[in-house]
Amino acid sequence: MRIHLGFLRRRSTEASLSTRPKPEEAKKWTESFDALMASKYGSSLYRAFLIREFSNENLEFWLAVEEYKQLKPQKMATKAQQIYNDFVAVQASKEINLDAETRLITLTNVQSNNPDAHAFDRAQRRIQHMMERDSYLRFLQSTLFLELVHTEHCPTSAGYVSDN
Incomplete structure (x- = not known):
């Protein structure tokens, strides 16, 4: 089962898109487990990752x-x-x-x-x-996390809506 970042998005409303962290914020999650858990979006994404691995x-x-x-x-x-x-x-x-x-x-x-x-x-x-x-380190290497951190290189692959 493969989960993409869109998995956590609610309906495509402006309010829910604005809660999505910027790559710089997501990179802070690599500093410590506590930094990840202090972020609402980070802890939700980690939970989705663990559910996918049947280890939540x-x-x-x-x-x-x-x-x-x-x-x-x-x-x-x-x-x-x-x-x-x-x-x-x-x-x-x-x-x-x-x-x-x-x-x-x-x-x-x-x-x-x-x-x-x-x-x-x-x-x-x-x-x-x-x-x-274990799981925190695997999460930091997961496609789910890496897509979020590297969205500045490829914004459409992460589900951002283009202004064009």
Whole structure:
């Protein structure tokens, strides 16, 4: 399955085209995983790449933990259990690849009387490290990313509309 940049475009409206980053902005994503994730378009493009590779559970987990950290304390216990059940538990529907020690530490954190914003820190760091060493690097070498970065050489191939 091949995905082109048009895959992420909504309807061809002026508003949606204006959200498309310039090649210079996209090049900043090569600086770090955090730079990629700080960009709405960058994180969406990375997600599309991972879906194509059938390996989006790591990113889904990472994003769920980021959302979890922003919750009010009274909502954390329920969300922590949901994240654990969906991603961390053995045989979870979107099970992520964690070592037994990290899995146990995460379970202990989730089952505590008061899970806090740091309940998934170790697991999230491990998953981010795996993404940085593997899928993030593959993404930066992908046609999907390279077409966006090199659009200044060939604007029509990236889906830009000509004024002519």
